[in-house]
Amino acid sequence: MTEPRKPRRTSIGSQRNPESEEAILSAAAAILREGGLGAFSIEAVARRAKAGKPTIYRWWPSKAALLLDVYHRQKEVSPPVYTGNVRGDLMRFMTELLSYWKRGGGAVFRSVIAEAQGDPAAAAALAGYAAERRIHTGAMIREAQAAGQVRPDADPELIGEMLSSFAWSRLLTNRLDMSEPEIAAYVDSLFDGIRPG
Amino acid sequence: MTEPRKPRRTSIGSQRNPESEEAILSAAAAILREGGLGAFSIEAVARRAKAGKPTIYRWWPSKAALLLDVYHRQKEVSPPVYTGNVRGDLMRFMTELLSYWKRGGGAVFRSVIAEAQGDPAAAAALAGYAAERRIHTGAMIREAQAAGQVRPDADPELIGEMLSSFAWSRLLTNRLDMSEPEIAAYVDSLFDGIRPG
Amino acid sequence: MTEPRKPRRTSIGSQRNPESEEAILSAAAAILREGGLGAFSIEAVARRAKAGKPTIYRWWPSKAALLLDVYHRQKEVSPPVYTGNVRGDLMRFMTELLSYWKRGGGAVFRSVIAEAQGDPAAAAALAGYAAERRIHTGAMIREAQAAGQVRPDADPELIGEMLSSFAWSRLLTNRLDMSEPEIAAYVDSLFDGIRPG
Amino acid sequence: MTEPRKPRRTSIGSQRNPESEEAILSAAAAILREGGLGAFSIEAVARRAKAGKPTIYRWWPSKAALLLDVYHRQKEVSPPVYTGNVRGDLMRFMTELLSYWKRGGGAVFRSVIAEAQGDPAAAAALAGYAAERRIHTGAMIREAQAAGQVRPDADPELIGEMLSSFAWSRLLTNRLDMSEPEIAAYVDSLFDGIRPG
């Protein structure tokens, strides 16, 4: 059991080589996590994945496309679920999202957002993803609404957007560190509003 | 009276030449507006401003610093002021901000945000700017709080952050077009919360 | 059959493209001949050769390396050969060298010498070249020595160095115009020494 | 004896300030000696001399002019003198010149030569200096010739040129280290020529 050879990954015929795809996505994710968007370049990914640049360009037409693939591949955050206690559900959702981002997932997502500001394809992808998230979060709130735990005239998707936009803001300004009381204060604000009395 | 000569802007002694500063900031703003962040480079700014690159680097240590200066310079949106009617003040603040961004200011600010995701210097600059904005908005809300128009246990800066993060989210996903009723619905959500009854 | 297109020289795979090499060396030679060392810059060569700067740096580690390559490439002066008449051989060698330099080769070589005074890499390259020349010239004199036409206790390489150093001196002070009698006088001096009687 | 103040050298009225001149020439010489021509720039000289760049440009129109001034200022090599023994005089001349150059003077002179290859003013100055040297050396040889120690049909200035060109060649290729026997061999070659028998 020596394993000294480097087999040099090569073609497997007229088809995409999944080993290369895997190596490229892994390398891209690792670079993003380690050096952030500044360190992320097609050259760097090719170097680290021991892949040829044309192999990358063949399958991902742009930096943004690769970025999005990396993001989708590692996305593991569970959609918000209504358990009978909205406030608790919102807090858990927020806590889990920030924690996931802090563990590394955030580096990828913030890169996608940044890339979307200059690249229309990435912008479209980000818009689609954000819409999907709003719907998911909105669905949970709608459920709570049906159960009478949320005001009937509230717009579930708007509430979802308020939640996620707050999280984005923290991600984009490097302020993901929220203690549980801070999260509670935020959720309470969202929950109770600011109207006096 | 021909005025055909180009006098070639030059030094005015051991001090910053405001003409150069002006030319550089104007060029930078024009490039951003015309070509977006992708077209924005120090080279391009220098070329357009007919300035030397070192002149730019002398006064703006990073691309992000220049970007932020451009943003500050053109920022003409009035700071949030408490007029006795919080709900109206929040709506006006939101309406004006989105409108200003739609008129062109947004292109600059989204560039700043994007740049901050890869460049630590830009990140610091953006963080500072965001903190300042939270304080300003928070001050307005605190005033309203003192007047009894906002719940005494609300955190003014947190409310400010909820407002601005919502606006950021719209900017970053190209959804600045909000009708007045939509803005009203958002402000009401913020105001009344979602707690039933 | 118009042939108006410019095919834009490109890569031919993982190997040096001789067309690029040719274009770069030609451009470098032309710039040197037209504008002298002052006009010679990697930027200028790249511009004229329609090549990228990295392509030049990939193959020539320094300005001096490129300079020397240009010199070698255009060098067409025949090496000194012993034909049975040393004095005639020395005169022909000198005449041909000066004539070659006057025809344009000198501009390149004096640039190499100048560059070598400030750049260690160029200095090393020039030292190597000079040593090689001493050996070549020395070999010719050694041949004549074997034939009894040169004093047996003379040092052939030293004689070679005396010859070339005299030529260098003329080149570096713009005094390449030597008539045949002047060259003859010089060779006679070298040949007969200055000892009286 | 503290000497803590920095008096900041300043104008002494409508005339050249000799302190500045001195500081500039010293700085230039030091830079040349320490870093060679590569480190020599007007900027560097101004920095080291704590002088303004315009002050330098006012008095020395070009890099070459400053270089030449530095050279003339430190030139201390004695002109060749005929003492009754030509061979000894030539050896002493050569020994002293190489030794002077090795002690630091060579760095300046080789810079002048290099500069002369691109700058016409420097070229003219160098040509003039070289001619002057040829005359001086020639005068010594002519004296020896009158005394019967040198062949009457030898051209004194040509001999002088042979001597100095050999020294230049050694300077320009970093080969100033000649032992006494090597110098003797060279002078003998010059003296006896290469004609057999």
Place this chain on the structure above:
DNA sequence: AACTAACCGAGACGGTACGTCTCGTCTTATG
């Protein structure tokens, strides 16, 4: 069994931008 087609890695190509350096000119404030 030979051929083709598409893949693979490698790396060179023409470019653009980077951030730094020096150039030679200019204007200021100081004496």
Place this chain on the structure above:
DNA sequence: CATAAGACGAGACGTACCGTCTCGGTTAGTT
């Protein structure tokens, strides 16, 4: 009016990536 200081437009430096191209080699399907 000379000086130290230092800003200015200009442009070269050497490096990093960009996205494209060609190469030589590999393998899977098709003839």
